[in-house]
Amino acid sequence: MQADWQAFLIQRGAVIEAGTVQRFDTPGVRETPADAQLFDLSQQGLLSVRGEDSESFLQGQLSSDMTGLADATRLTSYSTPQGRALAIMRAFRYGDSLQFLLPRELVEPIQLRLSRYVLRARVEIGSDDHVLGRIGLAGEKASELLARLALPDPPLAGSIAHAATLCVMNVTVAQPRYILVAPYQQIMRIWEGAEEHAQAAGDGAWRRLLIDAGIPTVYTATSEAFVPQMVNLELLGGVDFDKGCYTGQEIVARAQYLGRIKRRMYRFAYTGDRAPDAGDSIVLGDGSEIGTVVDAARADSGWRMLAVIRSEVQDQPLHHSDAESPVLQRLDLPYDIPSHKESA
Numbered sequence: 374m375q376a377d378w379q380a381f382l383i384q385r386g387a388v389i390e391a392g393t394v395q396r397f398d399t400p401g402v403r404e405t406p407a408d409a410q411l412f413d414l415s416q417q418g419l420l421s422v423r424g425e426d427s428e429s430f431l432q433g434q435l436s437s438d439m440t441g442l443a444d445a446t447r448l449t450s451y452s453t454p455q456g457r458a459l460a461i462m463r464a465f466r467y468g469d470s471l472q473f474l475l476p477r478e479l480v481e482p483i484q485l486r487l488s489r490y491v492l493r494a495r496v497e498i499g500s501d502d503h504v505l506g507r508i509g510l511a512g513e514k515a516s517e518l519l520a521r522l523a524l525p526d527p528p529l530a531g532s533i534a535h536a537a538t539l540c541v542m543n544v545t546v547a548q549p550r551y552i553l554v555a556p557y558q559q560i561m562r563i564w565e566g567a568e569e570h571a572q573a574a575g576d577g578a579w580r581r582l583l584i585d586a587g588i589p590t591v592y593t594a595t596s597e598a599f600v601p602q603m604v605n606l607e608l609l610g611g612v613d614f615d616k617g618c619y620t621g622q623e624i625v626a627r628a629q630y631l632g633r634i635k636r637r638m639y640r641f642a643y644t645g646d647r648a649p650d651a652g653d654s655i656v657l658g659d660g661s662e663i664g665t666v667v668d669a670a671r672a673d674s675g676w677r678m679l680a681v682i683r684s685e686v687q688d689q690p691l692h693h694s695d696a697e698s699p700v701l702q703r704l705d706l707p708y709d710i711p712s713h714k715e716s717a
Contacts, residue, residue: 374393375502375503378506378557378560378561379392381561381564382394382413385397385573388575392416392477393415393575394576395577396574396575396577397574397575408513408514409513409515409517409567409570410510410512410571410573410574410578411510411567411568411572411573412508412573412574412576412578413507413509413576414474414507414509414579415477415502415506415507416477417474417475417476417477418475418477418478418479418480419472419502419507419554420462420473420480420487420499421471421473421498421499421501422470422471422473422487422496422497422498423470423499424494424496425495426494426496427496428471429494430496432616432617432619433618434487434490434619435450435451435462435464435619436450436451436601436606436612436622437449437450437464437611437612437616438613438616439464439471442464442533443533445531445532446465446542447611448464448606448610448611449462449463449464449473449611450462450611450612451620452600452620452621452625455621456600456601456621456622456623456628457597457598458591458598458599459479459483459486459591459596459597460476460483461590461591461601461604461606462475462483463475463542463552465540465542466533467501468538470501472501474507476590476591478593479591479596480500480502481500482593482596504557505556505557506555506556506559506561507553507560508552508560508563509550509553510553510567511549511579512549513549515551516549518567519541519551522567524541524563525539527541527542528543530546531543531610538555538556539559542554546708547585547587548586577670578670580669580670581672583668584640584669584678585640585707587609587640588609589605589606589667589668589679590667590668591667592651592652594650594651595651595652595665595667598652598681599636599667599681600628600634602628602629602637603637603638604667605708607629608709612629614626634711635684636664636681636682636684637681637687638679638681639680639681639682639706640677640678640679640703640704640705641677641679641691641701641702642672642675642677643675643676643693644699645675645693645698647693648671649669649676649678649694650669651666651667651668651669652665652666653665653693655680655682655701656691656694656696657686657690657692658690658692658696659696660696663682663683663691664681664682664691665681666678666693667680667681677704678693678701691703
């Protein structure tokens with residue numbers, strides 16, 4: 374986490390562990406969910422790609438279309454030649470660069486891997502973590518708060534608004550949610566204006582929003598564990614089947630058109646005492662492994678979880694890690710998943 378930004382957050386009661394805001398302990402801060410919530414997104418690192426060949430280079434590497442990002446943001450995956458997702462990223466244009474938000478722990482390995490394939494392309498790959506701050510706004514009054522602060526409000530999910538050095542992305546799925554990117558000093562001023570009208574919350578609350586929206590995150594523990602469709606990425610606009618070849622494209626397309634998607638990501642509630650971690654097993658009552666945890670976050674009475682499982686067992690009693698743990702309760706997602714008969 375950038376040092377000045379960390380000090381700024383600590384002054385506001387942030388409890389920070391390993392560069393991630395766990396919670397805010399400021400006296401008087403609301404403890405109940407608010408109509409507008411404010412988040413530090415430093416746990417999401419920035420991968421930057423610059424150069425006149427950046428767009429064409431990335432077209433051959435990533436699963437979604439890298440054109441038209443001046444006014445749009447898209448999810449995308451970077452996969453192995455075997456079609457396994459190394460990372461899932463949010464792509465957007467900022468100034469002269471294409472930027473990608475992804476877990477901070479993956480920025481360096483993805484940067485190094487992409488750099489191997491630059492060859493003669495006029496491209497520079499780096500990170501703007503030390504330059505650009507990232508914050509999130511969410512809740513029914515998030516748009517109202519943008520207006521109160523005289524900030525641009527992109528009207529549609531997936532759209533972007535720019536104002537000088539500020540980028541505002543509408544990433545709404547299920548409920549209003551925005552990501553703001555700007556130089557740290559500007560982000561500090563925005564936070565100061567927003568904190569009187571929004572509840573500051575930690576990383577777990579933001580992850581809970583992603584889980585409830587059915588948006589997957591790949592971490593080091595699950596890098597190369599999933600083909601993009603296993604985590605429903607094509608249902609979220611993160612796979613373009615018409616844009617041409619990219620790394621892993623043959624496997625991803627074959628899975629789609631030959632109906633070989635036998636595992637899908639579902640949302641669950643879990644009431645066990647042990648915190649689920651990405652990469653943990655999901656098992657049947659006999660203890661046989663049937664799936665993998667994608668992400669999990671604390672909820673009011675336990676945990677919310679995304680997990681990839683074999684689709685034909687989605688309605689059977691499922692458990693986290695071992696058959697002695699409580700049965701998972703399957704919850705709806707805000708989008709439709711093809712039935713396993715259609716996917717198998």
